[in-house]
Amino acid sequence: MQSLRFNALDNLASNPAEVKVTGVSKITGIFNENVFTLKVARQFLSDEAYKSLAASIKSGKKIDRNMGGQIANGVKAWAESKGVTHYTHWFQPLTGLSAEKHDSFFTLKGDGTPIEEFDGGALIQQEPDASSFPSGGLRATFEARGYTAWDPSSPAFIMEIGQGKTLCVPTIFVSYTGESLDAKTPLLKALVAIEKAAVDVCQYFDKNITRVTPTLGWEQEYFVIDAGLANARPDLVLTGRTVFGHAPAKGQQLEDHYFGTIPERVYAFMRDFETESYKLGIPLRTRHNEVAPAQFECAPIFEEVNIAVDHNLLLMDIMTRVAKRHNLKVLLHEKPFAGINGSGKHNNWSMATDTGVNLLAPGKTPKTNLMFLTFFVNTIKALHDYADLVRASIASAGNDHRLGANEAPPAIISAFIGKYLTQVLEQVETRVGGKFDEQDEAMLKLDIHKSIPELMLDNTDRNRTSPFAFTGNKFEFRAVGSAANCATNMTVINTIVAETLKTFKKDVDALIDKGEKKEVAIMQIIQKYVVESKKVLFEGDGYSEAWAQEAEKRGLPNVKTTPLALDAYVTEKSKKLFANNDIYSHSELEARHEIMLEDYIKKVQIEARIMGDLATTFVLPSAIKYQNVLLTNVKNLKDAGLGESAYANQLQVAERISHYIQQMSDNVEKMIEARKVANDIADTRERAIAYCETIKGQYFDVIRYHVDKLELIVDDENWLLPKYREMLFLR
Numbered sequence: 001m002q003s004l005r006f007n008a009l010d011n012l013a014s015n016p017a018e019v020k021v022t023g024v025s026k027i028t029g030i031f032n033e034n035v036f037t038l039k040v041a042r043q044f045l046s047d048e049a050y051k052s053l054a055a056s057i058k059s060g061k062k063i064d065r066n067m068g069g070q071i072a073n074g075v076k077a078w079a080e081s082k083g084v085t086h087y088t089h090w091f092q093p094l095t096g097l098s099a100e101k102h103d104s105f106f107t108l109k110g111d112g113t114p115i116e117e118f119d120g121g122a123l124i125q126q127e128p129d130a131s132s133f134p135s136g137g138l139r140a141t142f143e144a145r146g147y148t149a150w151d152p153s154s155p156a157f158i159m160e161i162g163q164g165k166t167l168c169v170p171t172i173f174v175s176y177t178g179e180s181l182d183a184k185t186p187l188l189k190a191l192v193a194i195e196k197a198a199v200d201v202c203q204y205f206d207k208n209i210t211r212v213t214p215t216l217g218w219e220q221e222y223f224v225i226d227a228g229l230a231n232a233r234p235d236l237v238l239t240g241r242t243v244f245g246h247a248p249a250k251g252q253q254l255e256d257h258y259f260g261t262i263p264e265r266v267y268a269f270m271r272d273f274e275t276e277s278y279k280l281g282i283p284l285r286t287r288h289n290e291v292a293p294a295q296f297e298c299a300p301i302f303e304e305v306n307i308a309v310d311h312n313l314l315l316m317d318i319m320t321r322v323a324k325r326h327n328l329k330v331l332l333h334e335k336p337f338a339g340i341n342g343s344g345k346h347n348n349w350s351m352a353t354d355t356g357v358n359l360l361a362p363g364k365t366p367k368t369n370l371m372f373l374t375f376f377v378n379t380i381k382a383l384h385d386y387a388d389l390v391r392a393s394i395a396s397a398g399n400d401h402r403l404g405a406n407e408a409p410p411a412i413i414s415a416f417i418g419k420y421l422t423q424v425l426e427q428v429e430t431r432v433g434g435k436f437d438e439q440d441e442a443m444l445k446l447d448i449h450k451s452i453p454e455l456m457l458d459n460t461d462r463n464r465t466s467p468f469a470f471t472g473n474k475f476e477f478r479a480v481g482s483a484a485n486c487a488t489n490m491t492v493i494n495t496i497v498a499e500t501l502k503t504f505k506k507d508v509d510a511l512i513d514k515g516e517k518k519e520v521a522i523m524q525i526i527q528k529y530v531v532e533s534k535k536v537l538f539e540g541d542g543y544s545e546a547w548a549q550e551a552e553k554r555g556l557p558n559v560k561t562t563p564l565a566l567d568a569y570v571t572e573k574s575k576k577l578f579a580n581n582d583i584y585s586h587s588e589l590e591a592r593h594e595i596m597l598e599d600y601i602k603k604v605q606i607e608a609r610i611m612g613d614l615a616t617t618f619v620l621p622s623a624i625k626y627q628n629v630l631l632t633n634v635k636n637l638k639d640a641g642l643g644e645s646a647y648a649n650q651l652q653v654a655e656r657i658s659h660y661i662q663q664m665s666d667n668v669e670k671m672i673e674a675r676k677v678a679n680d681i682a683d684t685r686e687r688a689i690a691y692c693e694t695i696k697g698q699y700f701d702v703i704r705y706h707v708d709k710l711e712l713i714v715d716d717e718n719w720l721l722p723k724y725r726e727m728l729f730l731r
Contacts, residue, residue, distance in 0.1 A: 005722045008228030011327075012730055019326045021272045034082070034158040035281040036075055044074035056152040059211075060192070063152060068120030075156055076105060076118035079167040084158055087118060087167040089126045089148040092183040093133040094595050096485055098313050099173075101128055102166055123169060124150045130175050134598070136591025138179045145176040151184065154310050157280050161321065170310055179588050183487035184306075186583050190494040191305060193581040197501035198351055198359070198375070204508070204518060205371040211354035214494055216308035217474075219299040220315060221290055221343035221482050223331035224266050226731055229722040230329035234618075235610045239603070240333035240483070241401070243611045243700070244619070246708040247339040248725035251293065258291045265326065265731050266296065273315075273322040274298075280318075282311045292341040293728040302348070305494070309486045312345070316483075328731075332483040335401035337724060338704075342402035343482035349493055350474040351375065361473035373424070374504070374522060377529050379475060380415055382500040383468055384533035386492075386577070387413040388557045388568035390468070393492035395565040395596070397603040399481035400692075403560070409467035409479045411565070412551045412558045414538040416466035422539065428523070429530045465542030495583050504529070562600050563688035569593045597688045604691040608675055611703055612668045618720045619707050620661065626714045627657045657713060664706040671699040 024030060032040075038057065041050055049070035055061045063071070079087070088100040105116040130146025154170035173182035180186055191214060198212035230236045235243045262270065270287050277284050283301040290297045303311065316332060323330045335342035351359040359375040383390060390413050394403075403411045417425070467479035480489050504525060511521035535554040540547060551558055559565040568574060570593045578584040584592070631654055634647040678690035711719060 003720045004232035005229070005720055005726075008226060008232050008722065009726065009730070011228050012226060019268060019272070021268050022275065024271075024275055024278070027278050030275065031278045031283075032281040033279040034160070035279075036078060036156040037281070040078060041071075041074065044078045046070055046074075049074060053152060060153070063124075065120060065124065068124045070120075072118050072120045072123035075123065075167065075169075076116070079118075079158060079165075080105070080116065082158055082165060084165045084167045086164075087122070087169065089128070089150075089171040090168040091128075091148050091171045091173040092313065092485060092487065093173055093181060094136075094183065094592070095134060096483065096599070098317065099128070099133070100166075100168065101126070126171075128173070130173075130181060133173075133181060134595045135175065135179075135181055136594035136598075138175055138177075138181070138587065138591045146173060146181060147176070148173050151188065151306075153188075153304075154307055155281070157314075160276070160279075179585070179591070183485050183491075184309075186588075187306060187309065187487040187491045187494075189583045190491045190498065190581070193583065194351070194494040194498035194501070197498040197505070200505050201374060201378075201501050202353060202359075202371070204374075204522060206353075206355060206357075209353045209355050209357075212359070213352050213354075214305045214490075215302045215350050215352050215474075216305045216486065216490060217300060217302040217348040218308060218312050218486055219286075219297060219344075219346040219348070220312065221295065221297045221345065222319065223292070223294050223336050223343065224269065224296060224323065224328050224731070225294055225331065225727045227324065227327045227329045229727050229730070230331075232720075232722050233727075235607075235614060236329070236331070236336070238610050239607050240331060241336045241398070241607075242338070242724075242727075243607055244614060244704055244707045244711070244721065245338065245724045246711045248723070248728065250725075250729075252291055252340050255291070257289050257293050257295070260289045262287070262289060262296075263731055265328070269323060269326045269328055270296070270298070272325065273319050276318045276322060277311075277315055280311075280314055282315055284315075290341070290343075292337070294731070295341060295343065302350070305349075305490050309490060312486050334396070334398035334481040334483060337728065339724075340728075344402065344478060345480045345482050345484060345486065347477040347480050347486055347489060347493075348471070348474045349477060349490070358473050360470075360475070370519065370522060373428075373526060375501075376421070376470075377425070377526050377533075378500045378504050379497055380417070380536065381504075381529040381533040382493075382496040383413065383415055384536035385500065386496040386574075387536060388559070388565075388571075389492055389496065389574055389577075390489075391557060391559055392565045392568040393489040394477075394479045394481060394484065395562040396481050396484065397562060397600050397607075398483055399479075400560070400562050402481065403479060409465055410542050410548070410558070411560045412542070412548065412556055413467055413479075413536070414542065414551070414556065415475075415536055416469040416539055417537060418470060419539070421470065422537070425530050425534070425537075428527050429534065431523075431527055466538065467542070491583065495577065495581050498581055499577055561692050563597060563685060563692050566593055566596050566600075567685075569596075594684055597684045601684070601688050601691050604696050605675065607700070608671055608691075608695050611700065612672060614721070615664050615668050615703060615707060619664065619710060622714050622718045622720055623657055623661050623710050626718045627654050627661075629715070630654045630657075653713060657710065660706040660710045660713075664703055664710070667699050667703045667706070671695060671703065674699065 038054055041053055045053065049067055052063050052067040053071055056063045086102045086104045088102045090098060090100050093099050105118050106114065107117050108114055126148045128146055128148060129144045131144045148171040151170045151172055156167060156169045159166050159168050172185040174185060175181050194214055195212050199209060202209040202212060233242060235241065274284050284298055285301050286299040288297055300311065319330045353359065360372065362369055362372045391411060467477065469476045469478065477489065507525045508521045511524060512518060535556065538547065548558060569589055575586050575589055578589060579586065630650045634650050637647040674694050678687055678695060681687040681690055
């Protein structure tokens with residue numbers, strides 16, 4: 001029987017017909033086609049219901065439950081006009097994925113009459129089983145009740161899967177006792193916190209500003225390989241990454257894939273998933289080849305953070321499903337292949353006012369430049385004060401493989417701002433005696449309105465080694481993992497900036513109360529923050545050992561592994577931060593810490609198991625089979641009366657195979673025993689550390705080394721696992 005590897009290669013060689021993709025002449029013709037936008041709502045709702053929904057979306061006002069019935073009827077009428085028969089509350093439990101339970105509009109009246117029904121109660125609230133999702137001890141197994149509740153700020157949409165259509169209502173997910181069990185609830189709370197804090201500070205500059213909306217533009221990196229080859233790799237199927245695999249002769253060293261011509265088969269896939277995305281209102285703008293072979297990227301236009309997060313989760317789901325139509329496999333793991341670039345999800349974050357101002361874009365006047373400088377410096381101060389928490393927000397088993405490698409920022413959290421803004425902050429810092437006597441004198445002598453160009457987009461080079469880089473009118477958080485839910489890190493970023501802005505306002509008001517003029521007080525506190533946070537600024541090569549040494553001198557944290565990085569969530573400082581901003585209670589933080597540690601343990605455990613399985617059932621038989629071929633040939637040469645020189649080399653190869661087999665097998669057995677010891681550790685954190693430092697740290701690379709050596713030796717026809725050269729270059 002032929003192996004799955006060679007079946008997949010044969011299927012590739014047979015050149016299957018390309019999946020036909022329906023062409024789109026104008027994206028605007030299908031954009032939001034399957035979304036219940038306010039424009040659609042205007043057609044299907046009464047004036048009263050429409051105004052209630054619009055007020056909730058625009059200003060966060062609660063929708064009266066009585067009005068919920070009218071809105072539900074309108075949503076149902078719209079959905080049925082598009083052929084929808086089922087609905088679901090679409091939510092984001094603490095699994096890293098989205099979840100859904102489908103119900104039909106169909107029901108029976110008391111007399112048995114069948115009807116289609118979707119009332120306000122079904123729209124606003126449902127009750128999935130909370131005990132079946134991670135709760136970190138907040139819920140006992142026998143305590144099953146949990147609630148999903150409608151989030152009107154993210155519009156309902158219709159998901160098309162094959163011939164089926166389902167109405168999806170974005171919701172939060174909380175326990176019976178009110179604790180958040182999802183990623184969306186704390187994010188929404190963080191957005192409320194930063195809006196209030198930012199508006200309060202904006203009032204110093206413009207009394208017309210009543211709303212501030214954080215914005216997010218994510219960039220999604222991913223790999224695409226042939227599905228047949230992927231299915232022949234049990235490690236890819238179960239973990240999303242290859243635990244074995246020798247580097248091919250050609251990797252990315254020629255740098256010929258980046259921005260190269262998109263392969264036709266992948267291009268068809270891209271067009272297909274983009275079409276599905278546009279229907280759901282995901283404003284994709286960019287597609288291109290990334291640095292590594294078989295790696296690609298897409299990116300949308302900026303949106304409000306909550307909607308951008310929902311859209312990114314939807315996109316990952318769409319890409320995964322659409323790829324199957326093209327017999328392709330999308331890999332969203334941060335490091336699916338060793339030796340080449342992994343994948344990240346760059347989060348471009350900023351804040352916009354309801355007056356149309358980007359708070360991280362310099363303006364034309366001293367006043368608007370001062371407002372920019374205020375929010376710019378407060379963001380840097382937040383990063384400095386909570387660097388450990390920012391690091392924790394992107395911690396995962398997958399991202400540990402990527403952070404600090406040759407394509408990703410290091411685990412050291414720092415900010416890059418470019419030479420022009422560095423000069424501006426130096427001017428602020430070195431102001432003689434920290435004195436700012438009058439508004440005009442302060443502004444003119446500092447010359448801020450000339451030092452800060454109106455547009456910063458091209459005034460400084462970009463630094464791809466920085467985890468948090470200013471790129472003209474936004475900060476780019478480059479360290480987020482490709483498989484991550486953006487909600488986690490966006491919750492942290494928005495919370496720490498909110499807290500810093502609140503403190504800033506207290507500090508400024510205290511000086512104003514002492515008689516300082518407003519602008520002078522603002523400049524004095526900005527100077528104070530610049531001095532206190534400047535050590536988090538770094539303009540050089542984040543990959544260099546020199547930076548690691550310098551960061552240590554500065555006292556910046558450099559936590560390289562997830563189990564230790566996650567500690568930042570449960571420090572007294574973090575508990576106070578989240579409690580003060582009504583994001584997490586202490587028990588919710590402890591629960592999330594437990595959940596994230598358990599997630600890490602389980603993922604490393606699965607990787608360890610698949611390594612053992614592959615080594616024993618794939619690699620070992622192939623190696624022994626080839627070794628027997630060699631030894632049989634040696635025996636035949638001896639029997640033929642040939643001298644030792646005729647078979648000495650083959651004997652050496654057979655000995656090397658024995659060595660690698662022995663080392664591989666011994667270390668697999670040791671890893672299994674170490675896993676048993678780790679599993680008996682009661683404390684979750686200590687168990688996670690054991691999995692990280694012992695099981696992964698002592699055995700993964702060692703076992704892989706010997707397996708990869710065998711791959712180079714064993715006859716290609718005997719090797720069962722698809723090789724890197726096939727997965728990365730054949731499609």
